[in-house]
Amino acid sequence: MTRITVVGSGIVGLATARAFARRGHDVVVLEKEDDVARHQTGRNSGVIHSGLYYTPGSKKATMCRAGARSMQEYAAEKGVAHQITGKLVVATDESQLPQLAKLAERAVANGVPSRRVTAEEAREHEPHVRTVGAIRVESTGIVDYTGVCRAMADDIRESGGEIRFGTAVLSSREQTGGLAVETTAGVVETDLLVNCAGLHSDRVAAASGVTPDVRIVPFRGEYFELVPDRSDLVRGLIYPVPDPRFPFLGVHLTKMVDGSVHAGPNAVFALAREGYRWRDVDPRELGLSLTWPGLWRLGAKNVVPGAREFVRSVSRKLFANSLAELVPGIGVHDLVPAKAGVRAQAMHRDGRMVDDFYIQRAARQLHILNAPSPAATCALEIADHIVAEMEASA
Structure with missing residues (x-):
């Protein structure tokens, strides 16, 4: 069983934690707020996007088509308004x-x-x-994305995972056999760190010893x-x-x-x-x-x-x-x-906005540094992609 620490309880963080937990990993989600979906996820227009706008062949385009289906199916399964x-x-x-x-x-x-x-x-x-x-x-x-997040949080707990609210990440460092993640509520020892901190994702990456390629x-x-x-x-x-x-x-x-x-x-x-x-x-x-x-x-x-x-x-x-x-x-x-x-x-430094979902890897770490719309639609697909990447490199 691998210890997985996910930073952030927006929809991408929760979907990722849920995917790991359902595969039998030991999962903890660290969230500085007192509830799920406090920022981007809970403050958007609630749209299940179709994939109309995105560059053909991009992660956004391919994941959005699949995500529109999987998000609708998940909402229906969990009785979330959509x-x-x-x-x-x-x-x-x-x-x-x-x-x-x-x-x-x-x-x-x-x-x-x-x-x-x-x-x-x-x-x-x-x-x-x-x-x-x-x-x-x-x-x-359209869908109630906050309701989706609450359902995902229930799934995580039912699979043995944990969500710790009021717990902000301060830094992380390598130690023998894994990572030590320092938080406002103490140190969390983990094998892998997945950063889904959204608005603060580049800062979490920098505090983990990674130089982000981009700036939020x-x-x-x-x-x-x-x-x-x-x-x-x-x-x-x-x-x-x-x-x-x-x-x-x-x-x-x-x-x-x-x-x-x-x-x-x-x-x-x-x-x-x-x-x-x-x-x-x-x-x-x-x-x-x-x-x-x-x-x-x-x-x-x-x-x-x-x-x-x-x-x-x-x-x-x-x-x-x-x-x-x-x-x-x-x-x-x-x-x-x-x-x-x-x-x-x-x-990017040259003024180009990152057009696609953007992930930066480091030893025992994965940092999602760009996941704006349609990330909520694609959350289940992004989660499967992350799990596949992390398990392949484990």
């Missing part, structure tokens, strides 16, 4: 149609069932949408909800055609499992790893971001879209206007604030 709603990606004017066509080609390359639809056909699914043409993806859905730069995604008497404007998921100049998908509308409609997120540079508001500032973490040359290079290449995101962050009216491009009639009084999320985006 629904396959389908999604529309809509072009709101003629200039977006060439990019929509490219997206349709990528769907084919990735094996994602989808079809081009006319404006009239799109409005059969979403009567209030504005569009001149769209892509319909039937396999996209946090980007806050702010959300609103439609007021209840306007939730009938959206039946499923409505996405814009992504702007190829900017590495995020743009604000969209998502009908959640509870019937509410999530609106967002935008993408603005966060002033702390857990900077969910503009006033959340951590000088040390901010310094780490600002001294990373990649951030400045990214900013120089994205001045206009970056400025647009900032302005939209401080103006609810402009946020509402962006939504009204998708569904006319949405106004500032139709929006109420919802909790924001922070995306743990890994970035």
Whole structure:
């Protein structure tokens, strides 16, 4: 029996710990918070992604197709709220149609069932949408990812594993026969360390004697909800055609499992790893971001879209206007604030955002240094990949 220590109880950490525990390993999960899914997992839009957007052949593309199925099956098995709603990606004017066509080609390359639809056909699914043409993806859905995490935590415990809350990792070092992981609650001895710390994954790697190839730069995604008497404007998921100049998908509308409609997120540079508001500032973490040359290079290449995101962050009216491009009639009084999320985006020194899931290996260690969306959809597939890698090298 191998002793496995997993850092982080987001969905990727829990899925990984569950996979190891179900194979008979001695598993402990270390989590600095007092419950599961406190950060990226519990603060996203709850989408089961289809794999539409990702580079063909990438881990995101291949795992997302399988993950959409496995996540739906797992939620059904555990009685976690979920629904396959389908999604529309809509072009709101003629200039977006060439990019929509490219997206349709990528769907084919990735094996994602989808079809081009006319404006009239799109409005059969979403009567209030504005569009001149769209892509319909039937396999996209929604799920309660926090509920999924609670079910995974139960699976871990039932398989003999342990989850220790309020336990932050300070460092780890090699010792005879394994590793000693120093935490705020004492030392944990282990054979293998798997770092799924998300927003803090590069710092955990550095504290474990590894020089990370990339730096985590946090980007806050702010959300609103439609007021209840306007939730009938959206039946499923409505996405814009992504702007190829900017590495995020743009604000969209998502009908959640509870019937509410999530609106967002935008993408603005966060002033702390857990900077969910503009006033959340951590000088040390901010310094780490600002001294990373990649951030400045990214900013120089994205001045206009970056400025647009900032302005939209401080103006609810402009946020509402962006939504009204998708569904006319949405106004500032139709929006109420919802909790924001922070995306743990890994970035190269030259300013390139890491486009795929990214894993860095070391002796007795595996560090997941980039697992943003669609990692929640792919969590069970990522876990199987990690277990296979670790067992192959053991």
